[in-house]
Amino acid sequence: MLASGIIAFVLAGSAVELVQDQLHHNCGMQPPGSEGAGTWTCSDGIGYLGIAGILAIGWLTVVLSGCLIALLVRPSRQARPALVILAAVSAAWVLGLTWYGSATNVQDQYAPMTGAEYWLEAVGPAALVSVLGIALGLLSLVPTGPLSWILGLVATILLIVAAVLQPGLSLNIIPAAGLLAASTIRASAVETTAGPGLRRPRRPGTPRGRTDR
Secondary structure, three states: OOHHHHHOOOOOOOHHHHHHHHHHOEEEEEEOOOOOOOOOOOOOOHHHHHHHHOOOHHHHHHHHHHHHHHHHHOOHHHHHHHHHHHHHHHHHHHHHHHHHHHHHOOOOOOOOOOOOHHHHHHHHHHHHHHHHHHHHHOOOOOOOHHHHHHHHHHHHHHHHHHHHHHHHHEEEEEEHHHHHHHHHHHHHHHHHHHHHOOOOOOOOOOOOOOOOO
16 A cells, blocks of 8 residues: 555656646637647646645545555454545545546637546546446455455556556556555455365264264
8 A cells, every 4th residue: 555655656747747738727728810829828837736735635645544544454344445435535536636627727718629628538538447447446345255356456457557548647546556456455365364164073973074963
């Protein structure tokens, strides 16, 4: 869990590139006939400190909460739902914030597309994969046995794929993948500990191959 948080922090710069260069938050397109017609004019780096801070708050909250759950909550029956729900919150945090920013902070009077359309173009595929991964992660809580950790493993892989499709989401999607991985490890550990089942002990004086009923 902590490792995924560190990796996400290293890739945090891609989040600013996403909101500025692809989603055009706090940007406006130059009007037709002007010298810079068809080009975007955006705020300087200071204008994106607020966005970076909000995303960082989500990252820090998820990483710290995930580490505490993994360390302090021993019963897997309680820890796994908490880890998966926290992963869902992390993914929803970044997807919701980038969508809202695109819908409200893009001055698209002269742009060929609306802010929401830019979001769908830049984030849509990764968002779809993320939602599918979170759905499988939640579904992995229902069954027991191999199916549970297989679903968790697939869900983790899908979130990693989402981060590859759109690196700008990595700050919050990679920790979510780490949370799903932690939940999956808990599921596989429970199965390994439980084993195939316990045999009934043979009572003294009972021939091998026979047990009293």
